[in-house]
Structure formats: structure tokens, C-alpha cells
Amino acid sequence: MKRNRAWILTGLILSTVGLLAGCSTSSGRQTNAPAPTDSNASNQVASGSNQTSVATLSPHPAASKVGWYYINLSSFGKGAQIAGLSTAGNQLEVTATRSVATDNVLKSVYMSAPVNQSNWTVGASHSTNQPSAYTGPWSIKFGKLHYTKPIQITLIDHGNSAFPLPPSIPGYASEIMTDPAPFDNQVIGQSGHWVWLAMKGPLNAPLPHMMVGFRYWNRIVAVNTQTDVVRVFSIPRDTSQVSTANNAPAFAERGQYVYIGTGPWLGVLPFNPTSTTAQVVRPEPQAVALKDQQNMLAGLQREVQAGAQGVATFWNGYVMKGDQKDFVWAWQMQPTVWNHGTFPSSVNWATRFPLRIDTSAYQTRAHLYAEIKMLLNNSLDTASVALDTSAKLKQHYHSVPPAPVPGYTIQGGYYVKNSATGG
Numbered sequence: 001m002k003r004n005r006a007w008i009l010t011g012l013i014l015s016t017v018g019l020l021a022g023c024s025t026s027s028g029r030q031t032n033a034p035a036p037t038d039s040n041a042s043n044q045v046a047s048g049s050n051q052t053s054v055a056t057l058s059p060h061p062a063a064s065k066v067g068w069y070y071i072n073l074s075s076f077g078k079g080a081q082i083a084g085l086s087t088a089g090n091q092l093e094v095t096a097t098r099s100v101a102t103d104n105v106l107k108s109v110y111m112s113a114p115v116n117q118s119n120w121t122v123g124a125s126h127s128t129n130q131p132s133a134y135t136g137p138w139s140i141k142f143g144k145l146h147y148t149k150p151i152q153i154t155l156i157d158h159g160n161s162a163f164p165l166p167p168s169i170p171g172y173a174s175e176i177m178t179d180p181a182p183f184d185n186q187v188i189g190q191s192g193h194w195v196w197l198a199m200k201g202p203l204n205a206p207l208p209h210m211m212v213g214f215r216y217w218n219r220i221v222a223v224n225t226q227t228d229v230v231r232v233f234s235i236p237r238d239t240s241q242v243s244t245a246n247n248a249p250a251f252a253e254r255g256q257y258v259y260i261g262t263g264p265w266l267g268v269l270p271f272n273p274t275s276t277t278a279q280v281v282r283p284e285p286q287a288v289a290l291k292d293q294q295n296m297l298a299g300l301q302r303e304v305q306a307g308a309q310g311v312a313t314f315w316n317g318y319v320m321k322g323d324q325k326d327f328v329w330a331w332q333m334q335p336t337v338w339n340h341g342t343f344p345s346s347v348n349w350a351t352r353f354p355l356r357i358d359t360s361a362y363q364t365r366a367h368l369y370a371e372i373k374m375l376l377n378n379s380l381d382t383a384s385v386a387l388d389t390s391a392k393l394k395q396h397y398h399s400v401p402p403a404p405v406p407g408y409t410i411q412g413g414y415y416v417k418n419s420a421t422g423g
Contacts, residue, residue: 065257067281068236069120069266076111076125079242082261083110084131085252092254094122094261095131097247115266120282131250134187138195138225142181145173147211150203151181155195155223163228169221172203175211175341184215189251191258191271197221198249198262206351206369208376211341213348217249217262222273231273236280237354238263239292241345293361296353299346300368307332307375308405312415315380315401320414322390332375333384347372371406378403 073080076096084095095112113125141161143152150170155162165171173180184200200215207214220233235249240263249262253271260267269278310330317323336342350369355362375381379402380393387393399413408415 065268066270066277067268067279069268069282070238070280070284071115071120071122071261071264071266073122073264075113075122077109080111081240081242081244081247081263082250082266083247084112085250085259085261085266086112086131087252087254087259092117092252092259094266095128095250096125097130120266133248134189134251136187136190138187138190140182140185140187140197142171142173142185145180147173147175147180148204153181153185155225157225162225165221165223166230169199169219169230169232170203171199172201172215174200174215183245186248188249188260189253189258191253193224193226194272195223195225196251196258196260197223198260200245205341207343207347207372209337209341210343210347210351213243213245213343213345214351215245216352217244220249220260220267220269222269231276233267233269233273233276233278235262235267236265237352238265238284239289239296239353240264241292241296241349243348243352293353293355296346296350297361297364297368300350300365300372303331303344303346304368304371304375304406306330307372308407311375311378311380311405312408312417314384316414319390319393319397320399329384330375332372332378333381335385337376338382374404374406378405 071082071094073082073096077098077100080096080098082094083097086093086095092115093112094115095110097108097110099106100109101107108130110128110130111125112128113122115122137158139156139159141154141156143154145151150167151173152164153169153171154164171181171185174183176183186198187195188198189196197220198217199219199221201218202215205211205214216237218235218237220235222231222233224230242263244263247262249260252259256271258269258271260269264284267278307330310328310333314328314330314333317325318327331337331344350365353365355365380397383393383396383402387396401410401413401415404410405415407418409418410416
């Protein structure tokens, strides 16, 4: 059976620090952005001072109001994330959204509450409507789409091309059917002569066949439309399982500052930025990060075990014995993986989770990644569709399992579970 890629709709749950190298262009446009320090710099993902380190979380001294603040959104309900910001007088208000199941259908609900900027807590909340997105004169146009390469982004003023962003600020486009480039890159607001954009990264997924779910909002780009100066601010990463893919960062302005909210982060940035200095002033609590890390690794291991058990059961029962009741595909054998690049949410979370490369948790995740790749590289995944009967599969493989699976050994033509599984 021929497997063609079919682009998926934006309603799918897709899934941070992106540090980009600054440069000057021939037109005199200036960028001010730190260089990537991750081992995979081509992905534009950094693991420098702003990357969440579960082992070394520590607060930064607040030299000024400028910076990023972790906001506890638990009062809005489980799974809440920032969806909107507004200002009235001296008051800053945050709107959070979360998904609620009603009659087996997930719906987004919105709640708003004032923010106490002395201790960065939220007050009493009330129901509200979905915040409106930016509707000003500025927009962005995209060059030819390359799903495996950066795309050119041009800032548009009232429908007319203003100037292209420099190559040091690459844009990406998710492999989805509807408006792939705007899904990853959006204009979110304007302050004076500055236009503010939000962009996702990284370019490449850490696992083969993965098309969606691994990207997150990792950069805020401010463009001065008079001088063409460009500032790139990295968005700090958090450890929450909640994906921000469907909610662009919120924007508001007041006085000498602009406010940007995404996930649990609230950024306070200069109205007229002269640099990209924006440290984490109020970090994610270490206890939260540690608990999330534990849950993330446990969830990833469950997917490895479920995938391995699914293959073993499929082979042992259906292929070797012709038992129809064992005709159950493991998650990595599902058409959604091969046609749409859609992985389980636990795997998506793991790919977005910030870990330092010198930690044991990073090594554990790398080991689990290797086991997932082993599952994805098993030819039985695709042969089970092309060869539509157990007899054909058994004959094709000469009654011998085609590849190893984590936690099992091959004995007498069957997968036999190890007494102590490593995956």
C-alpha cells in the first residue's frame, strides 16, 4: 500500500528557548541576538543560560522590571495557559484559556484576572470571551514553502512589502494543510515604530517521521519600521505538558513597556528596545520542574513499552497464529504516524521538554528516543498494511520477526519478553 503524506488540519494538537545568531545585512539592517549554543545549532535551539535546567534552577536578581516572570495559573484550572493581556490605567489583566470536555468534545474556556505586579500573582478570576488577535496594518508574507528548510519572511505594511527579515532570523512552516507558515509565525502587536512578531522553532524534529507537535513559540522579534533595526528576544522554556501551538503569544502595552504572555510566562520588555537583554526574573519553581520531569520520562517510557508490546502481540498472535483478536496495531504502526507525522502527546511533550545535556534525565530521554527509533524502523510497521493477511506476513518474513523490539528477545520465531526490561 502506497503511503502518501497528507497534510493535517490545524485543529490537531501540535507541540523554549531559540537563540539566533545576529548579523548585519547589506542594507544596514541590524540584528541583536545571541548565537545558538546547543549541539544541534542548525535547529536553532539553544541550551545556554536561559534553558530550563531542572537540576540548577535559581532565581535571577531583578535589576529592573524588564524580564520574564513565571506566573502560577493554577487558579484558572488544570492545563491553563496565557491567551490574552490587557491594560487599563495601572492595571494589567491576564486572560487564560484551558480545554474542558463537554459531551465528549473539547472546548476552550477563557478566564481573566488582574495581575499583582509586586509579587506576580493573579487575583480573583471571572469568565470572559476569547481575546482578539492583532488586526493592525502590519502583516507578514512568506516565500516558497520548504517544510525541511527555513522560509523567507517579509514584513508587509498595508499590503505593501516593507522589507524581508534577515537570514539570521529563519522562519519555519509546520506540515499542515491550512496556512502552514502563519501557524508558526505571527504579528502580535505594535508599539510606536516597533512591530512585534512571535516565531516558533526548532526546524527539525528529534525523531524520524515526526511532522508536528515538537515546535513551540521560542522567539519574539521586534522590528523598527523606521530604522530596520531588529531585536530578537528568546522566550524561556517551561516544563508543562500543555502545548502553546494553537495560541500565539499575547501582547499589550502600557507606558514604557510592552507585555508578552505565552504558556505560564509573562514578559516585560522595553517599549523601545535597545538590546535583547531580558533575563528570567521569576523562574519556574524547581518542585514543579522536577515533578514534570519525572512525569515526562515516565510517560515516554510507557509509550516505548506500549509500542514494543503492541508489536510483540501483533507478531506472536496475528502473524504466527492467525489470531484475529490480536489484530491490533501499536501506536507507531498507526496510519496517523506515517501519513500525518502525528505522535502520542507524551512523545510530543518529551520533544519540547528542556533538559541540559549534562544531566542523567537527558541521557534517559536519549535512551528512550533510541528505543522509539527502533520501533519506527521496524519494517513490520509498513508491511502490516501492504501485506493484508497474516499468511502473507508470515510468508514474507519466513516466520522470523523482522527486527528486535525494546524489552524483548527473539526465540523460536516469537518475541519473548525479557524478565527485566530496560525500556
